[in-house]
Amino acid sequence: MGGDDAPATIVEGARLAAYEFGVPVLLVGDPDRLGDVGDMPILPASEVVEMGADAATSIRRLKDSSIVRGAEAVRDGSASSLLSAGNTGAAMAASLLRIGRIKGVSRPGIAVPMPVLGSTPCTLLDCGANADSQPEWLVQFARMGTAYARHRFDLASPRVGILTIGEEAGKGNTLVKDACQLLEHGDWAEACGATYIGNIEGNDLMSGAADVVICDGFTGNVALKSLEGFHDILQGNVMAALDDPVFDAVRPALDKKVRPIFDTFNSRGTGAAMLLGTRGVTLISHGSSSANTIANAIRTADAIAGERIVDNIRAAVS
């Protein structure tokens, strides 16, 4: 029921996932509003947490909302993962309150795979679960991000960096400096199988310099949205420039060579961010996701759930 064109776009994406990719999908929402869903099962939920609504309050009050019922389905084992394109805060709150935190995790973090050309993505976290952070939480993000990157992208010992504003050790704000002390001197990397590589600057988020980059949720969200916005501005301008009759003769070649670049570097194209640190798989898609993006996110949800990622994150933080 969440997303800019919900439920129509979401149902269309679910259809693609179910009938093209063969992923079993459980739809959660108001059966009267979902339209034709083929033979996909529906878990009825009469309420909806709106996009602008306060997350914590809504989850407490709207007990029959689709996001609460979806989280309960994961908790109860009738679904292996939860995907939402609705209110992000509500998806986090429902997961925390209904699915619960992994023991030892102070705060879950949102992990977003940033595209890297010719390589596996660079997992950036936290991308907005916690606006303020503690140094210890950043170390947990490093551990959880390592488990995620290893299992999602098949990396033996993911290279983990911390996002800051200089190459030299000791550069950064107080939070980063304190976290660096913990990261440099602890045995966390050995314990979870990471390779700690220290400082990463903003220009290296998509360069392939790191497999996992940790930061507080405020910084991560600003960086992510800045990059998304810039992607769209550049794509819009380049595509408009190429939309000129002078290029008609080479149109197919342009479409084949230029458009895929913008698709590749669209961090929303992977379909979903994952909330790391709860006892279940919760994926969060953009409200503006297309049916194709939703279908890809469902496929990702299926793959991640199959990898027993929660067990791996639990081991990484313990």
Add this chain to the structure above:
Amino acid sequence: MGGDDAPATIVEGARLAAYEFGVPVLLVGDPDRLGDVGDMPILPASEVVEMGADAATSIRRLKDSSIVRGAEAVRDGSASSLLSAGNTGAAMAASLLRIGRIKGVSRPGIAVPMPVLGSTPCTLLDCGANADSQPEWLVQFARMGTAYARHRFDLASPRVGILTIGEEAGKGNTLVKDACQLLEHGDWAEACGATYIGNIEGNDLMSGAADVVICDGFTGNVALKSLEGFHDILQGNVMAALDDPVFDAVRPALDKKVRPIFDTFNSRGTGAAMLLGTRGVTLISHGSSSANTIANAIRTADAIAGERIVDNIRAAVS
């Protein structure tokens, strides 16, 4: 003496500025190393603060360094502004210690004009002068940014926003929430002639939604470097894709239409960031600046100095 290819590239940029644009340039550095400088005057300085050196220590010890001598030239009135492509911390420290802070300014901030298509740039500050910030400093950045945007871009009442992670009021980290209280309830906007527009998200930094966006120096630097890195990645990939014989017939049209887009959206292309809050004009260029970029930065330095921007910033914070 500062910059990746200094002093050769800097001298070449100075030559362009002096002989093509007619801007009088004073070179500061080691006369034996500057090469042929035509009839541009030289202020001799025997020492250099290296790129990786600790700024505060270097400024105290290297009293005959080019950056210290340059700042003294501004202080003494023998130069109207200072431009450096060297160690940013050293340029800030030299400006603070030799030129001095404007009365009432807690901390200077680095202002970077972010390109906006078909409009005046959006001034982002602080882009890295202070890794940690206080709510009150953000309000001063708003005042100083207003004065800067008005005078540099001829805006009557610049629209000022605060960088955060949500559209609704009250979204952000503790610093932003505290700053928002001050920004919403103070008379600062009236006093300095700003139009306060509240929350701005990362995706609106280059959309034209605001004329000035304020943030702490850590967040601003991460956002700026993330965008610079992404710009180069997309430019590199698009240009490589277009560098194919299939496009040879439309090569001139491609060069004319596509390349300028990446030039327009290169935040380093404006040539210089300005340190706002000292009693002089200090501009900071990228170490990797080309001679053309340096020449443009010198032209900017000349224009800004002529606008008596220091007096205007002083008035905006008083």
